[in-house]
Amino acid sequence: MxxxxxxxxxxxxxxxxxxxxxxxxxxxxxxxxxxxxxxxxxFDRLVSSGQLVEAGLTLIAEAQGFAKDRIVCARGIRNGLMVALLAVCPIRLRNYA
The missing domain is CATH 1.10.287 (Helix Hairpins)
Known part of the structure; x- marks a missing residue:
């Protein structure tokens, strides 16, 4: 504020x-x-698309490797996929739901 x-x-x-x-x-x-x-x-808070794709793919890999529960694993994969897709093809977030 x-x-x-x-x-x-x-x-x-x-x-x-x-x-x-x-x-x-x-x-x-x-x-x-x-x-x-x-x-x-x-400017100091901007993140490049490449970094976002890498972060999304890392989330997917971590979810597949560390999650014991299938729901937690699926949630991690979903979140990583959303980050990676939005980095590659940016759209309005309300249209992404």
Whole structure:
């Protein structure tokens, strides 16, 4: 949660708790924070498709090798297959269900 979001939620809660209150000063702080906000870089969190395929195949291999229960094994294989397939052919997650 960013400082901007925290101030926004605080202002909204205050307006709901005290509808007759004057919270323009809090709205001004919120607007000032919105002007200076900068998005954080997502570059360090990106993972290549090759790494995702490798991770999916590793999940499949681990599920086949370590799972004693058939359901746990099937779940691990399913999860690994989903990761690998989404890495090779990315689609919207809601369409993947």
């Amino acid at each position: 960013t400082v901007h979001n925290a101030i926004y939620k605080l202002r909204r809660a205050a307006e709901l708790l005290a509808p007759s209150g004057d919270f323009r000063w809090l709205a001004e702080i919120e607007k000032d924070l919105a002007l200076v906000m900068q998005p954080r870089s997502k």
